[in-house]
Amino acid sequence: MSVEELVSLAKTAISARLAERSLPVALVGLEEQYKKVLGLMRRTIETGESNSCLILGPRGTGKTMLVRQALKDLERQFGTSYQDEYGEDEDDMDVDVVRKDFMVVHLNGLVQTDDRMALKEIMRQLSREGESELGNSNAQYPIIFILDEFDLFAQHTKQSLLYNLFDVAQSAEWPIAVIGLTCRMDALELLEKRVKSRFSHRHYYTFPPSDYHDYIDICKNALLLTPADLEIQTDVMMVGTDHRTAEAFMKEFNQRVKTLFEDGGFSKVVQRIFDLMKDVRAFYRLCFGPVAELSKESPYLRASQFYESGLQQRVDNKTELLKGTSLLELSLLIAIKHLVEREVTSFNFEMVYDEYKDFMDMAVVRGTMASSASSLGVGSGGSIASSDGVSLRLYKKAVALKAFEHLVEAELLRPADSFSKGPKEYRMMRVMLDASQISDVVLKHRDCPTIVARWAARRG
Amino acid sequence: MATSPLQLLHEAFPGRAKQIDQILGFMGKPWAATPPSLLINGNSSLGKTAVLKATLSAMLGGGSDSGSSSTHIQSEQQLQELRRRLPSRYAFLDCVECHTPRLIFEHAIYQLRNPPPSQDKGSIIFPSTHTPTAGMSEKKEATTVSRKRKRMTTSPLDWNRCENVNDFVEWCRKICDTKDELDEFHETHGNHRVVSGSISKHQNETRYLVLDRAERLRDTAPTLISVLMRLQELTGRNICVVLITTIVWEKFRSKTGGYEPIVLNFPQYTKSETVAILRKDLPAEEEEDLDLYMRFVDLVYDVFQRNCKDLNEIRHLVALLFPLYIKPVKEGKIQKHEGLKLHRHIQAYFVEAMDKLYLREISSTEWSDRTLSTASGSLSGGSGSTGGGAGGHVSAAPGGDRALTTALDVQNVFDLPYYTKFILIASFLASYNPPRLDMRYFAKVSSTGSKMTKRSKVAAAKKHGHDSMGSKLRQQLLGPKPFPIERMLAIFYSILDEEVEENVNVHTQIASLVSLRMLQRVTPMDKLDSIKCKCNVSYEMIKTLAKSTRFEIDKYLYDFS
Ligand SMILES: Nc1ncnc2c1ncn2[C@@H]1O[C@H](COP(=O)(O)OP(=O)(O)OP(=O)(O)O)[C@@H](O)[C@H]1O
Ligand SMILES: Nc1ncnc2c1ncn2[C@@H]1O[C@H](COP(=O)(O)OP(=O)(O)OP(=O)(O)O)[C@@H](O)[C@H]1O
Ligand SMILES: [Mg+2]
Ligand SMILES: [Mg+2]
Numbered sequence A: 001m002s003v004e005e006l007v008s009l010a011k012t013a014i015s016a017r018l019a020e021r022s023l024p025v026a027l028v029g030l031e032e033q034y035k036k037v038l039g040l041m042r043r044t045i046e047t048g049e050s051n052s053c054l055i056l057g058p059r060g061t062g063k064t065m066l067v068r069q070a071l072k073d074l075e076r077q078f079g080t081s082y083q084d085e086y087g088e089d090e091d092d093m094d095v096d097v098v099r100k101d102f103m104v105v106h107l108n109g110l111v112q113t114d115d116r117m118a119l120k121e122i123m124r125q126l127s128r129e130g131e132s133e134l135g136n137s138n139a140q141y142p143i144i145f146i147l148d149e150f151d152l153f154a155q156h157t158k159q160s161l162l163y164n165l166f167d168v169a170q171s172a173e174w175p176i177a178v179i180g181l182t183c184r185m186d187a188l189e190l191l192e193k194r195v196k197s198r199f200s201h202r203h204y205y206t207f208p209p210s211d212y213h214d215y216i217d218i219c220k221n222a223l224l225l226t227p228a229d230l231e232i233q234t235d236v237m238m239v240g241t242d243h244r245t246a247e248a249f250m251k252e253f254n255q256r257v258k259t260l261f262e263d264g265g266f267s268k269v270v271q272r273i274f275d276l277m278k279d280v281r282a283f284y285r286l287c288f289g290p291v292a293e294l295s296k297e298s299p300y301l302r303a304s305q306f307y308e309s310g311l312q313q314r315v316d317n318k319t320e321l322l323k324g325t326s327l328l329e330l331s332l333l334i335a336i337k338h339l340v341e342r343e344v345t346s347f348n349f350e351m352v353y354d355e356y357k358d359f360m361d362m363a364v365v366r367g368t369m370a371s372s373a374s375s376l377g378v379g380s381g382g383s384i385a386s387s388d389g390v391s392l393r394l395y396k397k398a399v400a401l402k403a404f405e406h407l408v409e410a411e412l413l414r415p416a417d418s419f420s421k422g423p424k425e426y427r428m429m430r431v432m433l434d435a436s437q438i439s440d441v442v443l444k445h446r447d448c449p450t451i452v453a454r455w456a457a458r459r460g
Numbered sequence B: 001m002a003t004s005p006l007q008l009l010h011e012a013f014p015g016r017a018k019q020i021d022q023i024l025g026f027m028g029k030p031w032a033a034t035p036p037s038l039l040i041n042g043n044s045s046l047g048k049t050a051v052l053k054a055t056l057s058a059m060l061g062g063g064s065d066s067g068s069s070s071t072h073i074q075s076e077q078q079l080q081e082l083r084r085r086l087p088s089r090y091a092f093l094d095c096v097e098c099h100t101p102r103l104i105f106e107h108a109i110y111q112l113r114n115p116p117p118s119q120d121k122g123s124i125i126f127p128s129t130h131t132p133t134a135g136m137s138e139k140k141e142a143t144t145v146s147r148k149r150k151r152m153t154t155s156p157l158d159w160n161r162c163e164n165v166n167d168f169v170e171w172c173r174k175i176c177d178t179k180d181e182l183d184e185f186h187e188t189h190g191n192h193r194v195v196s197g198s199i200s201k202h203q204n205e206t207r208y209l210v211l212d213r214a215e216r217l218r219d220t221a222p223t224l225i226s227v228l229m230r231l232q233e234l235t236g237r238n239i240c241v242v243l244i245t246t247i248v249w250e251k252f253r254s255k256t257g258g259y260e261p262i263v264l265n266f267p268q269y270t271k272s273e274t275v276a277i278l279r280k281d282l283p284a285e286e287e288e289d290l291d292l293y294m295r296f297v298d299l300v301y302d303v304f305q306r307n308c309k310d311l312n313e314i315r316h317l318v319a320l321l322f323p324l325y326i327k328p329v330k331e332g333k334i335q336k337h338e339g340l341k342l343h344r345h346i347q348a349y350f351v352e353a354m355d356k357l358y359l360r361e362i363s364s365t366e367w368s369d370r371t372l373s374t375a376s377g378s379l380s381g382g383s384g385s386t387g388g389g390a391g392g393h394v395s396a397a398p399g400g401d402r403a404l405t406t407a408l409d410v411q412n413v414f415d416l417p418y419y420t421k422f423i424l425i426a427s428f429l430a431s432y433n434p435p436r437l438d439m440r441y442f443a444k445v446s447s448t449g450s451k452m453t454k455r456s457k458v459a460a461a462k463k464h465g466h467d468s469m470g471s472k473l474r475q476q477l478l479g480p481k482p483f484p485i486e487r488m489l490a491i492f493y494s495i496l497d498e499e500v501e502e503n504v505n506v507h508t509q510i511a512s513l514v515s516l517r518m519l520q521r522v523t524p525m526d527k528l529d530s531i532k533c534k535c536n537v538s539y540e541m542i543k544t545l546a547k548s549t550r551f552e553i554d555k556y557l558y559d560f561s
Helices: A003-018 A031-047 A063-078 A115-133 A157-171 A212-223 A241-262 A264-277 A280-293 A303-314 A317-322 A327-341 A349-373 A397-409 A435-444 A450-457 B005-012 B017-027 B048-060 B067-071 B074-085 B101-113 B136-154 B165-177 B181-188 B214-220 B224-229 B231-235 B271-279 B284-304 B311-330 B339-356 B364-373 B379-395 B410-415 B418-432 B435-442 B448-462 B485-495 B506-515 B539-548
Strands: A051-056 A103-108 A143-148 A176-182 A203-205 A413-415 A429-431 B037-041 B090-094 B207-212 B239-245 B262-265 B519-521 B532-535
Touching: A003 A212, A003 A241, A003 A280, A031 A051, A031 A063, A031 A143, A031 A176, A031 A203, A051 A063, A051 A157, A063 A143, A063 A176, A103 A115, A115 A157, A115 B165, A157 A176, A212 A241, A212 A264, A212 A280, A241 A264, A264 A280, A264 A303, A280 A303, A280 B017, A280 B262, A327 A349, A327 A397, A327 A429, A327 A435, A327 A450, A349 A397, A349 A450, A397 A413, A435 A450, B005 B017, B005 B048, B017 B048, B017 B262, B037 B048, B048 B090, B048 B207, B048 B239, B074 B181, B090 B101, B101 B165, B101 B207, B165 B207, B165 B231, B207 B214, B214 B224, B214 B239, B224 B231, B224 B239, B231 B239, B271 B284, B271 B311, B284 B311, B284 B339, B311 B339, B418 B485, B418 B506, B418 B532, B418 B539, B435 B485, B485 B506, B485 B532, B506 B519
Parallel strands: A051 A176, A051 A203, A103 A143, A143 A176, B037 B239, B037 B262, B090 B207, B207 B239
Antiparallel strands: A413 A429, B519 B532
């Protein structure tokens, strides 16, 4: 196998993990919850016991992963026609298992936005599974219902889907397990009394890794290659050169990943993400770029790649976007700052322009006075040359209005009330930055004339 | 010489090589896993739309049919041919056009089930033959879309109804699961899963769903954003959603959070990048003026960049002003190398251009036509006529979000009948003066002398009640207030120092002002009495109008400057 092919395989495998298309190699710190959820499902399948539970936890803490992993393991144990809705490659699935002992229905509150749709989807999934190999036995197949974004189902009228599912589960008419996943910790409170009373009240929590080492482990696992990633068959006795090059590549690659985590700069970036949000996905986002850059010329991950990608994902691009403001827009922002400082919190274009004009008038007066002493002249169109050789000019209202609209488009300004109509000059607006942020923009602005900067710094 | 699509892309977009590489990196091999979602942001006209369209088209749309393909190896050629013929791997939607979830779904499905847009109109994809009258290419696109719409009504088989997320997700699965010749091609050519060993299952090619001007989604389909961000998880297929927007991701984030996209920022162009982009605008037949052109571009950039960061605008300016710049050279009045003279010559035009920045009152062709035909070439002389000529354009302000009628139909105003002019003036006064002062301003007093003294008293009174903040709350700045017609008529009869002729029907006149949009009715149409109106005419205009009727409006206005 050539390096190019190996890199391509490595990229595909890692990207799939980062995109959460494939499951991580290990669940870290969720062993307890995993065991509980697995046990609950297994009892439904093995003994026909019905059950319900909720898995609660912040975003990206492994709720969906947990359930997917459990289903995957059950499927290996019991065999099923269950097709992974997540489209993961089931490359290690035993082909000779044709028994089907349970069915799975996946619902997601984002997709099935009302009960009618949810029912339709349940029917679709059941009939698809039934079709495949139901045989003619009328045995009661256990069904496992997964309700992702559970809280959204509680918003459906009368919560009838939830009511019915919990009711079936409680009355043990048919062996089902109902497993809700949600990031809303108050999800239980959303349930109506009659629904709530039918729920088992079993619930499990997932948390972001509290320990930095756990966090690092999860991150590292995502980047480390496994033999399966490179399609190295471990069980077969293979001693071809392909096999050897692949193994050598994997060893080298993983060694580089380990060094990466020892790199000071890289650690700082990761530590920072951990301190700020403990979010695994935030680290994954950081990795997409560097992984995508792997090529046969540069087949291993390097720390320097992450510095830049860290910057790109981190800087709030607001400052980047503000770099694109023109001097006129900047002037209008300063005028707004002065208005806000005088507690005129909502304003319209005319007021801003008036403030801007006042400043320009003053600047022109000063400019003329200065020009009698020096050679700074007032330009024909009322433009004045300031000390740093930049000519300022009072823009016509129409031009300024365009600039003002640009600020609105950039959503630095928002309408003060949602339904004000009428000519746009008079529409009342609010500014989305505070005075200090505006001053900051002025400071960072590449070429702001001192006279304008001084105006910005002035108070009141 | 072999020119790869990548090279072509890099050449077509100076200053965007890095972004193009990044996008291609994320895309990876055609069947590889991609990030679930990307957010491309950056200020206006930084090439977001153009780069993405060109990149997708070059990679997944079968590239261009241009001659260079002879250098491609045969399988490559075959691949391109398949790409052009088979259903597209990407859908490119504009959220302004697709302003409901349903439109988004149906357009996406349509595009993903039909071959990619053909490459004949290559100019859209590669901006090299770009015409600086911006909006051209967009218009072209709009027509292709509307053509598509038409097709949809004629051949309903091609258009699929899809009204909700549930159906859309199902459609996406279906689309991604259809294995076609392209997927087979990859298999047979061993392009993928090199050592596929025991693994027979494989991924079909990744589909892309691009949503341009995505900031609109927040208004038109707020709940859809979180769905799109994890469409990959929801469908379980290789599908990548790309949002293009001018705003930051923070403004999309919903309260409940959700999957966050990878952010890719398109930074502002540097000077050399801007110059390189503009370099491509010079028509090939004027290649001999290159030196002069480049010098001019440099000059325009230096003069305008501080106030105008918009590439399109700079481009517009260059296209507009370059003919004027080289005119004296063409006429032999100034030599090419006399930079200073040329500079002085163009200076006056710059001043005017500065005043018109962003306004686009006239198209570049119109501008050059007119200014070139004016033998004198003095633009300040011509600016008067600009006002008149521009009238029509200004009134067509975009988005139906009309600004005050400023230059609007100056002509129209002067054509108004005599009394109508006074009705308009009276409306203006009623809209901006506080009613409590009406007595002082407009009470009819027999002798003009005492009228004046009254007015000056008011003028004195004006000085009071001004504090630093209050001055920003003057009516002049707040805009016109609605007034009852009766009040306006009282003012009208007062300022008109003569009897109104019998046959003049003031109400018809008011109605015609309303239809001209100079007055705006604020009470509903079916309400017949106590009608209220607002005056929609700017101060500048009313001043001109008053002057033409010899009416000293300033004396009657409270708190204006
Ligand atoms: N404890 C953990 N061990 C290993 N991997 C983890 C852990 N927590 C999170 N991850 C990684 O983070 C990814 C996101 O987890 P998952 O999709 O389960 O989140 P979730 O809780 O369902 O979030 P959401 O509420 O947004 O749906 C997983 O695919 C996994 O790669
Ligand atoms: N690097 C570049 N090279 C050549 N042409 C460019 C480049 N960047 C932008 N352009 C051209 O500038 C014009 C504006 O670009 P485009 O419409 O892609 O901007 P945008 O970022 O999508 O802006 P908006 O946010 O306003 O939609 C297009 O005609 C495009 O071809
Ligand atoms: Mg989840
Ligand atoms: Mg665009």
